[in-house]
Amino acid sequence: MPSRPLLLIAAPDGLHPALARLAAGPQYRTVVVHSGEKVLRALYEYRPDGLVLSLRLPGLDPWEVLSRVRDMSDLPIAVVDLTYRVADAARALEAGADDYLTAELPDRLHLPLLRARLRRAAGTPPGPAPLVEDGLLTLDLGTHEAVLAGHPLDLTPIEFDLLLAFARHPGQVLSADRLLRTVWDVPAGSDASRVKYAVLRLRRKIARATGAPAPIETVRGVGYRYPPAGGSARRPGQD
Incomplete structure (x- = not known):
């Protein structure tokens, strides 16, 4: 039986009750640190499967911690704070966080939402096939390796699953609500900004890997579309 995934929880002394329950629960093994500097050391020492990062963390600025962690790792990151601030949510998601949660949520929702956000730490879920290929894009579901037009892509788990959702529905317009259910495993009507910023990062x-625009179209007011291979969008690597 595979071992339980290891979560690194970075928060001030005196954990919020939801984080305390997460740390004490049976689903994960957890390491708790109380400063930004200790986050970076813990990454090297423990090699965690996911990170819960409080924006109230003392020591090294949490935004700097988020930037450094994302530069060195693709592990799932949930940023948490006491109150919801639109600017902070946008900044966290654009900087590479997989989600932004606050203490303003009803208490009974905290733990289920944290578990949903970090479910990728449990390992790669079984899929219908080890590879998804369309002649342009290849996605390996076992290794989470992605290659587009011969160019390897360095993707986080969320970005990989987002591209996988597009690849499995070529030509279809996928709404933000549908992507929230498929990729983030959260109910429709949740904060759609996480979709916007994840698509932006993807x-x-x-574009950096291929030197050409990404084959992901925005259908204004509806959602996003990945054209079938050979479709109307310009293929990466082609002039």
Whole structure:
């Protein structure tokens, strides 16, 4: 039986009750640190499967911690704070956090939502096939390796699952609500900004890797579309 995934919880002394329950629960093994500097040391020492990062963390600025962690790792990151601030949510998601949660949520929702956000730490779920290929894109579900037009893509788990959702529905317009259910495993009507910023990061990474715009179209007011291979969108690597 595989071992339980290891979560690194970075928060001030006196954990919020939801984080305390997460740390004490049976689903994960946890390491708790109380400063930004200790987050970086713990990454090397413990090699965690996921990170819960409080924006109230003392020591090294949490935003700097988020940037450094994302630069060195693709592990799932949930940023948490006491109150919801639109600017902070946008900043966290654009910087590479997989989600932004606050203490303003009803208490009974905290633990289920944290578990849902970090479910990728439990390992790769079984899929219908080890590879998804369309002649342009290849996604390996076992290794989470992605190659587009011969160019390897360095993707986080969320970005990989987002691209997988597009690849499994070529030509279809996928709404933010549908992507929230499919990729983030949260109910429709949740904060759709996480979809916007994840798509933005995915497009940027594809453009950097291939030297061409990403084959992900925005259908204004509806959602996003991945054209079938050979479709109307310009293929990365082609002039």
